[in-house]
Amino acid sequence: MTTETVQHLHLRAGGVSLVLEMPGRRLPVVRHWGADLGPLEEEDLAALATAGRVPVGDSPFDVADSVSVLPEHALAWTGRPGLEGSRGGRDWSPALRTTTRPEVETTADGTQRVVVRATDEAAHLEVQLEVELHAQGLLRLRSTVTNTGADPYVVGAVRHTVPVPEQATELLDFTGRHTYERIPQRQPFPAGVHSREVRTGRTGLDAYHLLCAGEPGFGFRHGAVWAVHLGWSGNQQVYAERLHNGARLLGGGEALEHGELQLGAGESCTTPWLYAAYGVGLDEVTARFHAWSRSRPHAPARPRPVTLNTWEAVYFDQSLERLTALADAGAAVGAERFVLDDGWFGGRRDDTTSLGDWAVSPQVWPDGLGPLVEHVRGLGMEFGLWVEPEMVSAESELARAHPEWLFSAGGRRGLESRQQHVLDLAHPGAYAHVRDQLVALLRDHDIAYLKWDHNRYLNDAGHAPGGEPGVRAHTLAAYRLMDELLRARPGLEIESCAGGGGRVDLGVMERCVRVWASDCIDPLERRDIQRWTFLLLPPGWVGTHVGATRSHTTGRRHDLSFRAETALWGHMGIEADLTAATPEELAELGAWVAFHKAHRALLHSGTVVTGDHPDPAVQVHGVVAPGRDRALYSVASVARPATTGPHRVRLPGLDPARRYRATVPEPGAPWSGGVADRVPWAREGVVLPGSVLGQAGLPMLPLLPEHSHLVLVEPVPDRQP
Secondary structure, eight states: OOGGGEEEEEEEETTEEEEEEEETTSOOEEEEEEEOOOOOOHHHHHHHHHHTOOOOOSSTTOOTTOOBSSOOGGGTOOSOOSEEEEBTTBSOSOOOEESSOOOOEEOTTSOEEEEEEEEETTTTEEEEEEEEEOTTSOEEEEEEEEEOSSSOEEEEEEOEEEEOOTTOOEEEEEEEETTEEEEEEEEEOOSEEEEEEEOSSSSOTTOOOOEEEESTTOOSSSSEEEEEEEOOSSSEEEEEEEOTTSOEEEEEEEOOOTTSEEEOTTOEEEOOOEEEEEEESHHHHHHHHHHHHHHSTTSOOSOOOOEEEOHHHHTTOOOHHHHHHHHHHHHHHTOOEEEEOSOSBTTOSSTTBOTTOOSBOTTTOTTOSHHHHHHHHHTTOEEEEEEOTTEEOSBSHHHHHOGGGBOOSTTSOOOOBTTBEEBOTTSHHHHHHHHHHHHHHHHHSOOOEEEEOOOSOOTTOEETTTTEEOHHHHHHHHHHHHHHHHHHSTTOEEEEOBTTBSOOSTTGGGTOSEEEOOSOOOHHHHHHHHHHHTTTSOGGGEEEEEOOSBOTTTOOBOOHHHHHHHHTTSEEEEOSOGGGSOHHHHHHHHHHHHHHHHHHHHHHHSEEEEOOOSSTTEEEEEEEOTTSSOEEEEEEEOSOOSSOSOOEEOOTTOOTTSEEEEEOOOOSSOOSTTTGGGSHHHHHOEEEEHHHHHHTOEEOOOOOTTEEEEEEEEEOOOOOO
């Protein structure tokens, strides 16, 4: 290979460099992805690529240092291939060669973009590979595969990969279950494949969330980290792979059932985006994902309204009298949006019936929803509604009229779960039925918000009558339905809820501006659930509610201060029967809501920071304003610490050269029993440089387990000479 046959491209943005090498007419190889290398000449890039090549091992086909972003079996890659498929058993090992000389294009928003077109004339396949590095330093990749042959081509998988260096010796990903989502798990980066697969038809309560590889012991504020996320809401596979020849990579793509994706002559398919982020510490990785979401065209431009949801207040016990009283109480404490949850439609008096019959129940609402909507709007609040458009109850008018619209593999009805089935939206009739009912609701009522639920797996998901695999087509149809509703009702907002936090991914977030992180709002559990949900999504996109004194999912009891302080940090809401609260409780809750409103511009636009405290009983996190002129922190005791204080906590993210005043605000009724009065810095406030607050820190207030306090950091004028 001569130097004339090799092309190098250097993309730089947000403190990140991506160096691509096109060896001859082969697909691009990543020669560096990580910290910004500064401006480099072509000779520097060529030398970087040459210096990075490892000696050939025990085989002349050793390709440890030349793995493309779409690895090819035909080039002796012995790991997972990027493109799998065949044409009746043929053309299963494509050898793609580029047809154009790609260049770096820069779009209006600062995105650097490379498009590579390649073909295998013998296998009759074309691939268009897109690589983008956004201004915030977030990398993403996808491909479009086209069948240029006359015979059908069955796609088995399309996977993209990014390499990680040898110092990435640890893996972090997540698992979970209903009411206990996004539980971190760590392990060494093993030889072979560490694979996380989704076969439930949705992102999953046990989703990997992000798959991270990093330096030993990496945390929020230290250690280099490389992470990937697949922006897709259906079946998927994300993995870390380490071969005997030294290659380490992270990769992912859709998990396709056999025969699910078949391309006829001239047909194409486009993969979901694989997102990838590098940073020093998880906080830098988080910042790249947050900046990406905030830059999207549909990102909310107005303050996120404090939401009152009716579920844990009334469950299925709905009436105009009860809900108008709840709305009155919500408005009195400062709620700005009222969401009517499950139970408003058809014969839905419990969870056994009527999903799919999206018409207002004449038994519960003899005058329709109009009187409630008008009352809510008259209080100055928006009105929102719970729906579950992809599901159908066996006991429903829809299921009785159109059983062929339910998922069915092999000529049988699929298993029932949660007294419901999945409505196959890939059926044109099923899609039109749901769309028309939802559009009518949006037309007839002033609905600003839909809480879109998805409460069961898509198991045995066959497209009737033949039973062909249907998850991919259904997922695309669900996306299309959301897009259609957003066009039908400009300004509409959609929340992604799936049995709690079961559909949290950047695919659905191209349509939604809020996720429900978990059905558990016990503040002790929620602190961890929110901490790790924020790893991907900004706080303003994550619903965080104040629940009842006794948690409905765990039975724990917590002071209002701990419940409200935990809910403060995201898209704040309330999920409790306020009509049963005392005047003192309502006054305290109102003060917390007012505090949230006063600081939500900071909370929803700032940089999320998380302290690496040595004692797991102590949690420190906060949000720092974009200009680092102010910040708000939470200090929590989540368990009894092994030792008594002072437990100094460092406040990360501040400008080390700027001077700040740190104080302890107490929204609502004072909760500390005079503790703050006995701590001089908390009682009077303290002025210190950001370097001291970030490195030496401050003693935390003495706290009982499952209590927390705030630290507000504000700038002070520069000293006069």
